[in-house]
Amino acid sequence: MRNLPLSLRLCVVFALVTTLPVLAATPTKKRTPKTKVTDTTDNADDGPVGNPDDPTAPRYGQPQTIRFRVGAEITATNGACRGITTMVTVPLDCTEQKVTILDQDFSPEVGDVTYRPLPGGEVKQMVISIPRLNDGATAHAVLTCEVSTRPIQPPENTDDIKIAKKIPAKARIYVLPSPYIEINNAQIHAFNKEISESLEDSANDWTKVEAIYDAVLKKIDYVEGPDKSAAEALHDKQGDCQGRSALFIALCRLNKVPARMVWVHGHCYPEFYMEHAEGEGYWYPCESAGTRAFGEMPLARTILQKGDNFRVPERKEKLRYASDYTVGLPTPGGGKPKVKYIREIVPQGVN
Numbered sequence: 001m002r003n004l005p006l007s008l009r010l011c012v013v014f015a016l017v018t019t020l021p022v023l024a025a026t027p028t029k030k031r032t033p034k035t036k037v038t039d040t041t042d043n044a045d046d047g048p049v050g051n052p053d054d055p056t057a058p059r060y061g062q063p064q065t066i067r068f069r070v071g072a073e074i075t076a077t078n079g080a081c082r083g084i085t086t087m088v089t090v091p092l093d094c095t096e097q098k099v100t101i102l103d104q105d106f107s108p109e110v111g112d113v114t115y116r117p118l119p120g121g122e123v124k125q126m127v128i129s130i131p132r133l134n135d136g137a138t139a140h141a142v143l144t145c146e147v148s149t150r151p152i153q154p155p156e157n158t159d160d161i162k163i164a165k166k167i168p169a170k171a172r173i174y175v176l177p178s179p180y181i182e183i184n185n186a187q188i189h190a191f192n193k194e195i196s197e198s199l200e201d202s203a204n205d206w207t208k209v210e211a212i213y214d215a216v217l218k219k220i221d222y223v224e225g226p227d228k229s230a231a232e233a234l235h236d237k238q239g240d241c242q243g244r245s246a247l248f249i250a251l252c253r254l255n256k257v258p259a260r261m262v263w264v265h266g267h268c269y270p271e272f273y274m275e276h277a278e279g280e281g282y283w284y285p286c287e288s289a290g291t292r293a294f295g296e297m298p299l300a301r302t303i304l305q306k307g308d309n310f311r312v313p314e315r316k317e318k319l320r321y322a323s324d325y326t327v328g329l330p331t332p333g334g335g336k337p338k339v340k341y342i343r344e345i346v347p348q349g350v351n
Contacts, residue, residue, distance in 0.1 A: 035106040035141075039115040041093075041124045050095065055157035056276040058284055060096060063148035064300040067102070067346035068265075071126070071142030072339060074326065076133040079334025084130040084139075085314065086326040088341060089304050090115070091147045092124055095283075097303050100146040109139035120173065121260065121307015123322050130328075133337065142342055149300040152285055158206040158295070163257055164275045171273050171281075174258035178309035179320040180229035180246050183253045187234050191219070192254045206295075209272060212251045213286055213294050220244050222289055241288040245270040248288070249308070261308040263321055264301035265345070271306070302345070 051057040072086045091099045106113060112129040128141045155161065167175060177183050195215045199208060223238040230250035233243030245261055248270045252259035258273035262285060269288040275281040287293035308320040314327055324341045 035104075035110045036112045037104070037114075038112070041115050041117050051280070051282075054276065054280065056155050056161050056280075057282050058155060058295075059153040061151040061153060061300075063098070063150045065146060065148040066302065068145045068147045068302055069142060069342055069344050069346050070145065071105075071140065071342045072128060072324070072326075073138055073140040073142075073342065074130065074133060075138040075338045075340075076135050076334070077338045078330075078336060080135045080331040081133045081334055081337050082131065082329050082331055084128075084133060084326065084328035084337070086128040086130070086141075086324075086339065087312065087314070087322075088126045088128065088141075088324050088343075089322055090124050090126050090143060091145055092122060092303050092305060094122065094303060094306065096152055096297075096300075097147065097149045099148075101143055102146055103144040105140065105142045105144075107139045107141070109133055109137060110141050113141055118322055119311045120178075120309040120318065121305060121322075123305040123307065123310065125312075125322055135334070144346065147302050149302060151300045152297040154294070154296040155282075155284070159204055160276050161204075161206045161274045162277060163205045163208075163255070164273065164279075164281060167256070167258060167273075168281065171258040173309060174260045174273065174307075175253045175256055176309070177253075179318055180227070180242075181250045181253070181308060181320075182229060182231045183250050185231040185234075185250075188230060188247070188250050189254065191215070191234060192251050195251070205274065208255070209252065209257055209274070210294050212255070213248060214292075216244055216248045216251070217292065220247060241268050244288040246308075248286070260306055261320065262303060263305040264303050265343070267301060269297070 050060045068091055070088060070090050072088050074084060074086060093099045109130050110128060111131045114127045116125050116127060118125055130139050133139055195211055199211055219237060220233050221238040224240045228239045228243035230246040233239035233247050245268055249259040252272050259270055262269050262271050269285060271283045271285040273281055273283050284295045285297040286295060305322060310319045310322040312322055326339050
């Protein structure tokens with residue numbers, strides 16, 4: 001995706017907010033970590049992946065494994081700085097993805113590193129605390145992870161998959177409005193009515209959601225460009241993976257089907273929640289660009305976040321993506337530092 005979402009454009013707040021480009025990591029000398037590290041997130045368990053005995057469950061292919069480097073380098077280029085906090089999203093442990101930290105490279109200036117979840121979705125955010133950074137000094141905190149992601153195949157039996165009669169507590173947020181997903185928009189309501197009227201009376205719940213997916217692909221031409229909300233994509237009749245996903249999610253939520261954004265490295269797509277007759281529920285993905293893929297995800301991409309209504313304690317606004325961010329205070333005569341965020345796939349053969 002040539003144009004990343006605005007919320008993915010990385011910010012530094014240091015008296016003022018400055019947008020900075022994403023740059024690749026440069027090799028750094030490894031140091032023995034003396035930093036205090038705290039992890040308050042719930043990692044995925046090591047049990048069986050999926051439910052192979054349930055024909056309504058998503059099926060998972062063989063994992064594709066890569067090495068992924070993520071973190072930040074902060075340089076005091078305009079005088080000493082203090083009280084620096086840098087927030088960086090790391091790959092997410094979830095059903096279809098297993099993340100193992102291979103190396104934690106923290107410079108001596110880094111005081112604490114905390115891994116935390118955030119309200120409003122599923123995310124693992126690394127919070128880097130630097131008490132003081134002298135003029136001209138550079139601090140860094142960089143993780144190297146092994147990420148194993150499985151492609152998702154469609155369920156064998158879709159006739160018994162139903163829209164949940166009682167939405168689970170953790171999924172209720174995904175039937176509400178969120179940034180860029182305007183479920184109360186009049187045009188979106190009219191489009192939803194148009195789709196509903198095109199369905200046969202015998203259509204099952206799976207077919208109803210599939211009809212929404214196909215209608216969005218038909219209505220919205222794929223054109224890369226600026227980020228668009230669900231309403232903007234529908235009005236313009238064009239959008240990229242962001243706009244298509246937002247409109248599909250909005251229409252699902254109108255029909256009381258929980259749906260959310262999945263943010264992967266360089267792309268995004270939606271997934272939706274449904275249950276079988278006994279009440280067991282699953283999330284099913286669908287592709288928002290390229291080859292049609294409903295209820296499946298043939299390509300294994302590194303998953304960073306799931307959700308579109310995040311609340312970050314250090315920020316006032318609700319966020320559709322928990323973007324990388326830095327806050328801090330200058331010392332007398334000092335100014336904002338230079339921050340380089342690192343998020344890259346490590347080429348094979350490179351340590």
